[in-house]
Amino acid sequence: MSGAVGEARREVRFPISEAFRFSVESIRKRFTRALITAISIVLGVAFYVGLRTMSDIMIFIYGGSEAARSYQFWMAIISLIVCAVGILNSMLMAVTERTREIGTMKCLGAMDSHILMIFLIESSLIGIIGGVMGAVIGWVTGLLIYVGEHAAILFNPALLGSYALRIGEGVLIAMVLTVGATIYPAYYAASMDPADALRFEL
Amino acid sequence: MRYEYTVETEDLAKYYQMGEVVVKALDGINLRIRRGEYLSIMGPSGSGKTTLFNMIGGLDRPTRGRVYIDEVDISKLDAYELAWLRCRKIGYIFQTFNLIPVLTALENVTLPMIFAGVPREERLRRAIELLTKVGLGDRLHHKPAELSGGQQQRVAIARALANDPVIVLADEPTGNLDLHTGLEIITMLRNLNKEKGVTVFTATHDLKMIDVSDRIVWIRDGKIDRIEKRVDVVVSMEEM
Numbered sequence A: 001m002s003g004a005v006g007e008a009r010r011e012v013r014f015p016i017s018e019a020f021r022f023s024v025e026s027i028r029k030r031f032t033r034a035l036i037t038a039i040s041i042v043l044g045v046a047f048y049v050g051l052r053t054m055s056d057i058m059i060f061i062y063g064g065s066e067a068a069r070s071y072q073f074w075m076a077i078i079s080l081i082v083c084a085v086g087i088l089n090s091m092l093m094a095v096t097e098r099t100r101e102i103g104t105m106k107c108l109g110a111m112d113s114h115i116l117m118i119f120l121i122e123s124s125l126i127g128i129i130g131g132v133m134g135a136v137i138g139w140v141t142g143l144l145i146y147v148g149e150h151a152a153i154l155f156n157p158a159l160l161g162s163y164a165l166r167i168g169e170g171v172l173i174a175m176v177l178t179v180g181a182t183i184y185p186a187y188y189a190a191s192m193d194p195a196d197a198l199r200f201e202l
Numbered sequence B: 001m002r003y004e005y006t007v008e009t010e011d012l013a014k015y016y017q018m019g020e021v022v023v024k025a026l027d028g029i030n031l032r033i034r035r036g037e038y039l040s041i042m043g044p045s046g047s048g049k050t051t052l053f054n055m056i057g058g059l060d061r062p063t064r065g066r067v068y069i070d071e072v073d074i075s076k077l078d079a080y081e082l083a084w085l086r087c088r089k090i091g092y093i094f095q096t097f098n099l100i101p102v103l104t105a106l107e108n109v110t111l112p113m114i115f116a117g118v119p120r121e122e123r124l125r126r127a128i129e130l131l132t133k134v135g136l137g138d139r140l141h142h143k144p145a146e147l148s149g150g151q152q153q154r155v156a157i158a159r160a161l162a163n164d165p166v167i168v169l170a171d172e173p174t175g176n177l178d179l180h181t182g183l184e185i186i187t188m189l190r191n192l193n194k195e196k197g198v199t200v201f202t203a204t205h206d207l208k209m210i211d212v213s214d215r216i217v218w219i220r221d222g223k224i225d226r227i228e229k230r231v232d233v234v235v236s237m238e239e240m
């Protein structure tokens, strides 16, 4: 059994495989919460990718005048902000409401790095699933809007590249924002003394 | 190696700055807890029991003074050693249970064993054994919200014992329970102390604890008021 604290190097262990299992389990257990979070990611990314796809098609058809460019540019910025605020808001809430749980896990021997690992895996999974779904939905919606008038040119090889780019951007934005908005509050909660985390009220 | 004192505090103090005023939650506590002792901290609400529990358990940082666990100053531990201490050496029982709401009783008890690196099958076997021992063998897959207060506290006790701690810290373990359930929990702690030699430290204002404690430390306004051995208490009761 246990001896003195300082005698030898004592370590707690939490391998990646264990963390992965824990994270997946955690998402499954809070499925409704995860779904709400994922939906906000899907909507945000779909909004962004949809608008960008549409503007790519517009520019392809009508060419880009200066005025049109700046209009498209602002549309892109606004869609990005809407997307980012949606994701940040829901992720920050989802982690902050688990502060006490983080405190409890620290009392049971979790290190800050273990906690970060769990939240990193959880948010990456949610981010990638939400991001891919959102990007595909946004892209398909963008195409559907023009399919009546311009069906012929929608799959023009020159456009395919920009579609791929938009979808890639959408997934990347989802990943970065989801992980970022999770890790920050998780790190904050993990670095609190457990006594403070346990006392935490939303 | 064996140490006579499992826990020692030296001039332990915790102050909270609340605007203009300083709240002295603990103010110079010197306490030595023997290995295998059952020690109760009693005192009115706000006297500093929870604060002391947090300090001894390495869950919070003192403003002044030191805590030694097996003669090691815990403020000198690095992150690995501190996590190890919380994981393997100390079992915590909280007044508010602090179970993880989305996990079942079984999973809550398994959790500390994950961090201790216990293999999966062994974790499950041991968690089932512990839950059966606290009388919850038929509630393994219930979540905390589906259990009564007393049952939740028993899950918390099973969780605290998962990694065979040498010290069990309990902050008002009976505070939220009725008389009968409270007695059951106290008996459980006492047996643990008697049979396995686990050092038990409880913060409480439950007078039922007096009968089972080796010593009772009375605190008031963050200071030790007096310390009574159980014999003293028994004698004074017989006198009456």
Ligand SMILES: Nc1ncnc2c1ncn2[C@@H]1O[C@H](COP(=O)(O)OP(=O)(O)OP(=O)(O)O)[C@@H](O)[C@H]1O
Pocket (backbone or CB within 6 Å): B016, B018, B023, B024, B025, B043, B044, B045, B046, B047, B048, B049, B050, B051, B052, B205
């Ligand atoms: N985080 C905090 N910030 C400010 N003051 C605090 C904090 N925690 C505790 N205190 C103060 O420290 C004192 C001791 O609190 P503590 O919780 O240790 O009392 P207690 O003996 O456990 O009381 P109870 O029996 O009601 O649980 C109280 O006056 C309380 O207001």
Ligand SMILES: [Mg+2]
Pocket (backbone or CB within 6 Å): B049, B050, B051, B171, B172
């Ligand atoms: Mg208290």
